Amino acid sequence: MELSNTAELAEFRDQARTWLAENVPAQPRPRTTGPELREFDEAWQRRQFDGGWAGIAWDTGYGGRGLSPLQQITWYEELVRAGAPDSSVFIVALAHAGPTLIARGDEEQKRYHLPRILRGEAPWCQGFSEPEAGSDLANVRCRGVVDGDELVITGSKIWMTNAEHCDYCELLIRTDPGSTRHAGLTWVIMDMRVAGVDVRPITSIDGWPHNCQVFFDEARVPLRNVVGGVGNGWSVAMSTLAAERGPAFVDTRLAAVVFVDELIDHARASGKLADEKVYAELAELRAEAAALRSMAYYQATTADPTAPSSESVAVRAFFVQVVGRIGRAVLELLGPDVVESSPWTRRWLFDLSEPIAGGTIDIQRNIIGERVLGLPR
């Protein structure tokens, strides 16, 4: 254990803060489902790349900075404190498609895709869940048939966030028709712009079309887009989920820490902090938020960030707990204002996706019980 606030890290933080003060977009992200959304996100990602702030911990050979996990956390801390836009349509590309390619992609795939992600040129979506494969991901049925040097894909995927804005998809399909469960799956880089891909947005409980259902009707993708080899999809998907559940979402969790501060500010300004119950609830919430941040450091300095670790599942489970508490605090602070739709009610409603997305919290607790604690299935 050591604070290790080295001069190098302090200087890095100063540079980040200075750059963000001058470069965070003055206008918020447009609240639209049109092309302006992607344009805004592209411009912001490109600006970070040009400033040297994209892919802090990614290899320099692929456009990254090649810096340490601690510098990555420091950057995220300054990013969320500056009120910068989140990665939005680039979240899948940055948080798990990129890390999956880094861990499992071949040289050509890495050289082609990673710089495009960092430069803000190519947003990705995730094609894992299906109507019949939710928590039970191994029940994937969407099929891919090898035809010459191509895969021909037919079936449906669902809960694909921002799919209508994305160029690529990390697609998990069944390529061995006789296979079941974890065998016979393939992880492929799907071009979302080819013929036979039909994207239909789904409106979520907050009124926003966060997710889509996508239908593939003999859509063709070159075999060279397969990552990790045909039939090895389950293992590659585990690398994706390791990234998703692990260090990749540190910025999301740190943003929650900042939001808790904002809740406290609001409660103070509105006089509601004088209410003992509100005060106690917010204090417990800030304590948990602090723990959420220290978990990021603990994980960065104890766990192998590339391996699916027990800790990363626990981090997600604890995040879900904190988000639930944030929701209760928001409702308490809103009081009767809840009858009007507002950024806070939208956030409260959106946060109800946290215990579902990326594998329900119920399944996460099974995983902790079985794989971490060794309890029987």
Place this chain on the structure above:
Amino acid sequence: MNLAPSEFQTDLAAAARRWLDRELPLSRMRERAAAGDRLPDDAAWRGGADLGWLGLGLPARCGGLGLGAAEEVMVFRELGRTLAPGPFLASVLGGHAAAAAGERDLAAAIVAGRRRVGAMVGERVLDARPGDLALTLDPDGGGLAELVEAEPLDALDPLVPAARVIRSSPLLRVAAPCLLARGHVLVAAQLLGIIDAVRDMSVAYARGRTQFGRPIGAFQAVKHRCADMAVAGYATVGQVHQAALYVDAGRPDAAFHAAAAFVVAARGAYRSAADNIQNHGGIGFTWEHDAHLYLKRAAVLANVFGPLRDAHRPIMAPTRHEFT
């Protein structure tokens, strides 16, 4: 911030665990407590002192080892895990209070195990007999008094004797806000040890106990409670380590992070210890089983500095959570 224990810190914890398992095993401590013996006996108390545990974070001139809170939490986690009896917490903090007051001889006597320090909880004192010292902590600092007369009470935790103070004589008072922060960190580490222990106890039982032809750990209701214990522990450990480093560095936000560690640890320990009783079913409700001892110790520790709610104040004091 590197929150991983060093090899030395890990070894320190492992050695503490071995010693505690050997010298202060729970089964024997329960028997001795039932017989009315003092826990630990003087030889064992001195033994712990000889290992340096009472002065890990104090300088050599006060009889300490010149280490810090980062090392203290490693030992306190083991004290919590093993439910070790004895006034370790108040004695370590009492040593720091005496040292902060410039009372080197007194600090050295505490560190050497010659003077035990109990904890004042309102009008009651824990783990102290007349002739011992009693520690009072508040957000501004702490005080030590000599206990003159006390009336034993029926204590909640059979391993933590409680008495009503009838007469005590003040020895010193020191203004040192960092004392309570250190206290919060050390108790948080002890509570973390309790979470560790009940998680392991529940998992062992859930793997071995069969009902409806299956180990009960196969049932989601039981499995999820066990998983929640693991999450509670993992959510606590980083914050405890971070707060210990902040206390050692004398950072202005040490009080915030220490109190946060304490609150998260206390909530986790309460829930985990209660869930552990539930996981054990009827046998977990018996006096004979150890499960209740963890819950009771969690309750004592969560209130040893006054109401748990008091810790909300340092958490809410900063205008924002500084990341630097």
